[in-house]
Amino acid sequence: MSAKAKFYQVGSFAVGNRLLDPGDRTVQSRQDRPNALTGGHRACRGCGEALGARFVQDAAVRATGGRLITVNATGCLEVFSSPFPENAWQVPWMHSLFGNAPSVASGVAYALKAKGDTQTRVLGQGGDGGTVDIGFGALSGTFERDDDVLFVCYDNEAYMNTGVQRSGATPPAARTATTPALGPAPGNAFGQGKDAARIARAHRIPYVATATVADLHDLEAKVAAAMEVRGARYLHVLVPCPLGWGTRSDETIALARLAVGTGLFPLYEARFGEVAAVTPLRRPPVPVEEYLRPQRRYAHLFTPARDDAAIARLQALADANIAEYGLEPQEES
Amino acid sequence: MTADRRPLPFAITLAAGTSLANRTGAWRTERPVYRDLTPPCEHACPAGERVQGWLYRAETGDYEGAWRALMADNPFPAVMGRVCYHPCQTACNRGELDEAVGINAVERFLGDKAIEEGWTVPVEAAPTGRRVLVVGAGPAGLSAAYHLRLLGHEVTVADAAEQAGGMMRYGIPAYRLPRAVLDAEIARLERMGVRFDLGTLVTNLDVESAGCDAVFLAVGAQLPKRAHIPAGDSARVMEALSLLRSVAEGEPVRLGRRVVVYGGGNTAVDAARTARRLGAEDALIVYRRNRERMPAHESEVEEALAEGVRIRWLSTIAAADGDSVTVERMELGDDGFPRPTGEFETLAADAVVMAVGQDVDRRLVEDLPETEGAVAVGADFMTAAPGVFAGGDMVPSERTVTVAIGHGKRAARRIHEWLGAAAAPEPAAPPVATPADLNTWYYADAPHRVRPRLEAARRAGGFEEVVGGLDAGTALFEARRCLSCGNCFECDNCYGMCPDNAVVKLGPGRGFAIDLDHCKGCGICAAECPAGAIAMVEEPT
Known part of the structure; x- marks a missing residue:
């Protein structure tokens, strides 16, 4: 009759828990966490990318014992963190251009190799504009050469810094400055855009993973796993953007949770091109409508008339992900 | 700006500094x-226990700390963990998620652990020299005595019975509350310096002549209500309370093979289950309304049915005779009240046990104003007589052990003020935490751990306790299911x-x-x- 007292009847998915062994708590729960991206930065209220960057950086700093060099593409993250002369980075960090961050990261990795430094690791990072669009050729090169770089894309699904223009990561039906909610097919077109993580997998690099700011344990485990292997690695992190998505600043985490819970954003790990592990949904899939409705970029799907066809097409995308990756919730054993 | 005074690199005009300046x-x-x-459990607890607070301590395995936090409000955790109908669990927000936290089971675990370890509560308040007489050694009286003692007063508890406990001893059957548990928790009060004057019927309520500074009355409601049933000379009709009391005192009771219990409250169910244990092959509860409207607690009804007790709904007893009763079928009107149908049936019965409720025996309090058949008190539990307070079943309220314990605690504080203490400010409780206040995504599913129950077949054989306790591992699991609502x-x-x-x-x-x-x-x-x-x-x- 005695039940094993799991440490987490409360707060198993929370950042920390006083009942957990300190070693099992997240890096973010530690009083002495690195705070690679400190306060005073100029990200919008409730910025998902600021959160995602600190989560990833702190986990990477911990995984490398602090021997980490970061190369940043142009974008929100770079702009809000480093308006001269202020800087929010508390780690070695450099910025070059919008499109060349993967190449600069590769260069740093080669320089370290030339110096015989096998300890210091390299992390390249950018938004979806710098990664999925502008820097994609450079990124593909880093991948195909299998350079020893972890590249992280903080995906907020449009060019938010320059005023919310569509990117190759903007989802169908979303309104942006360049895909207005006008005409017979308002918002971004269906059937366009790229699945960057899938393309990364096609390079058959050692490690590709997806994560969100809503499940910190999952995200930190993936950063740690990425740092355990050498060669080209890619991490795609969904980071909701209150400004570009038209959401309340306190909904950032909830929306990332819904993106996963609907099946629109599948969480998985792939090794050498093959999906090696998925994070199944914890509950039966949530209808996509619950994810779409709070976001003003999808407001035209609900007003003045409900666009059932477009909602159904988005639902089909979610359903296809659930089927493809096997995300159905599993019975607790 | 940084205090670094190194020369700036080419084309740099300002030294870089941390963004924290912004x-x-x-x-x-x-x-x-x-x-x-306010967690909903605490809000719902008639005894005012800060449930979330003591569960929080239990979650780390600090059982003594948890028990001490619990004892601040309720001196009977081991009793509570057995007889309380746990409105806390009905209110528990976790019920919206999977199942309510088994608060009552953890409380019992803590209470039993305290008895096992011999934990006691020190009286730290300086003696006030004031004396309080508590009349009635039931849950309300004992709770008041405990809290008054903690506040430094000299307390004497008088009761007409030979042993303390009131309804906890003479009303609640041993299969629900083993007497060793009750004895242990009462003995703790004695060790704290509460004096007992048992076997003494108090007849005088005058504060001065009783030699005390205040009186707390808690004599309960012990007078069986009358239901007029034409009964033949040979009919064996007895009151449920006397049945339960006789059994509690170990007196022989002869009921026969077929026993009919009349009533639908917890006492009726207790009487029927007791009859089964005394050897009745057939114990039938006759109740005039249906199951939804039965006041007896659901879990007790379930246990009774599992033990072979039968219930005949929508029926009244019209007459009783030597070996039979005549029942009339009722139907529920639109107003929810039962109406006679004129359809009668005769059932075999060797004895009829009446359990249609109790009234307050007003002989002791005939000078005090009455309300709803009970003694009228103010919000401060004081009766019309200065210095005479009353609580428990004898004042208008829901009649449960837990409510009585809550009365005892609250009345003790008012008596303390009556005796000259400055009124302790009681800040208004913050709003109750609702499920909407919580973000439940973060809580893992963790189904409720059920307490072991004695197999039904073995129960009718004696007065062994039916519901078992949790072991340490399970109690810890259960405590950790708490969502910590609002805290x-x-x-x-x-x-x-x-x-x-x-x-x-x-x-x-x-x-x-x-x-x-x-x-x-x-x-x-x-x-x-x-x-x-x-x-x-x-x-x-």
Whole structure:
């Protein structure tokens, strides 16, 4: 009759828990966490990318014992963190251009190799504009050469810094400055855009993973796993953007949770091109409508008339992900 | 700006400095404020137990700390953990998620552990020299005595019975509350210096001539209500309370093979289950309304049915004779009241046990004003007689052990004030934490652990306790199912999820603070707090 007292009847998915062994708590729960991206930065209220960057950086700093060099593409993250002369980075960090961050990261990795430094690791990072669009050729090169770089894309699904223009990561039906909610097919077109993580997998690099700011344990485990292997690695992190998505600043985490819970954003790990592990949904899939409705970029799907066809097409995308990756919730054993 | 005075690189005109110089707190329109809401369990507890507070201690395995926190409000955890109908669990927000936390089972575990370990409560208050007479050694009286003693008063509890406990001893059967448990918790009061004057019928309520400074009356409601049933000379009709009392005192009771119990409350169910244990092959409860309207507690009805007790709904007893009763079928009217149908049936019965409720015996209190058949008291539990307070079943209220214990506690505080103590400020309780206040995504599914129950076949054989206790592992599991509604449990979500590093972690047990220089007021900390322990408050303009 005695039940094993799991440490987490409360707060198993929370950042920390006083009942957990300190070693099992997240890096973010530690009083002495690195705070690679400190306060005073100029990200919008409730910025998902600021959160995602600190989560990833702190986990990477911990995984490398602090021997980490970061190369940043142009974008929100770079702009809000480093308006001269202020800087929010508390780690070695450099910025070059919008499109060349993967190449600069590769260069740093080669320089370290030339110096015989096998300890210091390299992390390249950018938004979806710098990664999925502008820097994609450079990124593909880093991948195909299998350079020893972890590249992280903080995906907020449009060019938010320059005023919310569509990117190759903007989802169908979303309104942006360049895909207005006008005409017979308002918002971004269906059937366009790229699945960057899938393309990364096609390079058959050692490690590709997806994560969100809503499940910190999952995200930190993936950063740690990425740092355990050498060669080209890619991490795609969904980071909701209150400004570009038209959401309340306190909904950032909830929306990332819904993106996963609907099946629109599948969480998985792939090794050498093959999906090696998925994070199944914890509950039966949530209808996509619950994810779409709070976001003003999808407001035209609900007003003045409900666009059932477009909602159904988005639902089909979610359903296809659930089927493809096997995300159905599993019975607790 | 940095204090670094090294020469600046080419084309750099300003030294780089940390972004912390940028006080982004100026953007804020709302600020997060930590708060404590009232957990629904605490709100629902008639004894005013701070349930979430003691569960929080139990979660780390600090059972003694948990027990001491519990004892601040209720001197009978081991009894409560057996006889309380746990409105806390009905109110528990976890019920919306999977199942309510087994608060009652953990309470019993703590109570039993305290008895096993011999924990006791020290009287730390300085003696006041004031004397209080408590009349009635039931739950209300004993609870008042305990709290008055803790406040430094000299307390004597008088009762006409030979042993203390009141209904806990003479009403509740041993299969629900083993007497060793009751004895142990009463003995603790004795060790704390509460004096007992048992076997003494108090007839005088005059404060001065009783030689005390205040009196607390808690004699209960022991007078069986009358239901007029034409009964033949040979009919064996007895009152449920006398049956239960005789059994409690070990007196022989002869009921026969077929016993009919009349009534639908917990006492009726207790009487029927007792009859089964005394050897009745057939114990039938006759109740005039249906199951939904039966006042007896659901779990007791379930257990009774499992033990072979039968219930005949929508029936009244019209007459009783030597070996039979005549029942009339009833039907429920639109107003929910039963109406006779004129259809009669005769059932075999060797004895009829009446359990149609009890009244307050007014002989002791005939001078005091009456209300609803009970003694009228003010919000401070004082009767019309100065210095004479009353509580428990003898004042208008729900009649359960837990309510009586709550009366005892609250009355003790008012008596303390009556005896000259400054009124302790009782700040208004904060709002109750509702499921909407919680972010339940963060809680793992963890189904309720059920207490073992004695096999039904073995129960009718004696008065062995039916419901078992939890072991330490299970009690810990159950305690950790608590959602900590409305109260911070240091999950670090606010600290971890702030995009601006504006939540400061102060360390274990010390909680968190907001760095208002950098908090932009996004509200993520409040939205992602699992327990609803953060509110967003508008900034003054």
